[in-house]
Amino acid sequence: MTENLHYIGSEALSVLAQGPISYRNEIAPQGTLTLVQLLRTQREDIVLSATRTLRHLCVATGFVAYHNNQQLITQTNGAKQLTALMANSKNLYIKVEAALTLAYISLGNLTTMETVKRSANFSYSLIMNLLHCGDKKAQLTAGMALATFAYNSTSQQREMAELGGVRLSWFRAFLESDDEYFRCSSAFQIVILARIITDEDKAITSAMGIRILIDLLENSVNDAILTLAADCVARLTHTRSDVGKSLFLSKSCKPTHRTGSFQKVSWKIGNITRNWGFPQFK
Numbered sequence: 001m002t003e004n005l006h007y008i009g010s011e012a013l014s015v016l017a018q019g020p021i022s023y024r025n026e027i028a029p030q031g032t033l034t035l036v037q038l039l040r041t042q043r044e045d046i047v048l049s050a051t052r053t054l055r056h057l058c059v060a061t062g063f064v065a066y067h068n069n070q071q072l073i074t075q076t077n078g079a080k081q082l083t084a085l086m087a088n089s090k091n092l093y094i095k096v097e098a099a100l101t102l103a104y105i106s107l108g109n110l111t112t113m114e115t116v117k118r119s120a121n122f123s124y125s126l127i128m129n130l131l132h133c134g135d136k137k138a139q140l141t142a143g144m145a146l147a148t149f150a151y152n153s154t155s156q157q158r159e160m161a162e163l164g165g166v167r168l169s170w171f172r173a174f175l176e177s178d179d180e181y182f183r184c185s186s187a188f189q190i191v192i193l194a195r196i197i198t199d200e201d202k203a204i205t206s207a208m209g210i211r212i213l214i215d216l217l218e219n220s221v222n223d224a225i226l227t228l229a230a231d232c233v234a235r236l237t238h239t240r241s242d243v244g245k246s247l248f249l250s251k252s253c254k255p256t257h258r259t260g261s262f263q264k265v266s267w268k269i270g271n272i273t274r275n276w277g278f279p280q281f282k
Contacts, residue, residue, distance in 0.1 A: 017056035024069060027057060036081055040081065044091050052097060055097075055101040062238065063238065065107045082098045083098070086121065086126060087123075106149060124156075131170055140186065181228070191209035214233075
């Protein structure tokens with residue numbers, strides 16, 4: 001097969017992997033080895049595509065992880081290949097995308113987490129350094145990689161803290177950006193990383209991130225942003241109990257205001273799912 005067909009095939013699998021759950025499980029057994037082999041090609045667009053496709057096979061909406069698929073990737077040396085790309089690639093986007101895919105392979109899976117960390121080139125300091133690379137898109141992806149590694153894992157948060165943690169000031173430009181995608185992604189990241197942020201109290205940091213997510217759900221008119229913000233909220237409800245409570249207390253202590261706020265959000269999400277043809281529930 002030509003390289004162009006390799007690229008088209010990977011992109012097609014990426015789209016399918018983001019669809020129904022059954023597609024992920026059908027693709028993984030035969031597709032994983034092929035995708036891992038594509039990580040070794042010289043064409044950077046193919047490497048990027050294969051990296052992202054592997055990520056989509058591992059995790060779905062709300063950070064629901066597919067452990068069997070994560071295992072398949074590590075068993076075919078995918079973690080080793082991705083770690084080498086993160087450490088040695090000259091392409092900045094490949095480095096950060098590889099880091100994020102490694103985080104997805106490790107999400108909620110102690111076995112694959114240990115496999116990733118045993119790789120000779122792996123280090124959280126490499127990802128932290130990417131937060132200062134100067135490219136906003138790459139920085140945001142690096143931040144998501146750190147947040148995903150830290151998600152519901154106090155041991156990984158402790159390791160990051162021992163390396164010096166991160167600073168809220170590193171995320172300010174994204175949190176205050178006019179770009180809703182930047183605000184949404186960085187808001188989720190600072191809530192997850194609140195315990196290792198050294199220049200602000202964790203409660204204030206969490207509240208700031210939650211407020212941004214709720215504001216986007218209430219006020220954005222962009223379906224893609226509403227979908228991402230709703231996904232971020234779904235992820236956060238599976239974390240610390242205080243975060244879940246904060247989501248419902250973020251706007252006001254008055255129950256009537258809070259109910260109206262979430263009715264508005266639910267109505268917006270309902271419109272999106274209705275347009276996509278999902279079944280509707282009262």
